[in-house]
Amino acid sequence: MKVDLYEKIWMWGSGVLIVVFVGSILTTALGRAIIPPSHVETVDPATVRTDPRFAPGVTESPDGSIHVVSIAQIWAFLPNEIRVPAGRPVTFRVTTPDILHGFQVVGTNVNVMVAPGYVSQVTTTFHRPGEYLIVCNEYCGLGHHLMAGKLVVTEGAP
Ligand SMILES: [Cu+2]
Secondary structure, eight states: OOOOHHHHHHHHHHHHHHHHHHHHHHHHHHTTOOOOSSOOOBOOGGGTTTOGGGOOEEEEOTTSOEEEEEEEETTEEESSEEEEETTSEEEEEEEOSSSOEEEEETTSSOEEEEOTTBOEEEEEEOOSOEEEEEEOOSOOSTTGGGOEEEEEEESSOO
């Protein structure tokens, strides 16, 4: 059977695309490439709630930097309200004991995926005092739309 040259080119092109697509799926699945983009730090999701390193809250280092520990869970953020001062570096450390969530401070560059077993970390400085909405931007079930918190950036001390 004679196949036209033009048709052969399209057949080979389609074949190459299929190999590329299937190959990228396999490398992602087999290479365990789904990890939070900030850094790789693991934690046992079963002990997150009792681990003193993940007691939700805001602490201040002697150098003046602020550290926020937040737990994202179905369907709330702990603590629900976070107060930090403006103009100082704030490091968020977020993890979850259950399923995949997001931690986005709307209107800022804070936006991390929160996967069970990992600690997502992001550092930023808020220059504008005010109230910011914290939302989960990964669909996490029936109450996903209720999953919100508040970040209050204050003028002075936290
Ligand atoms: Cu969600």
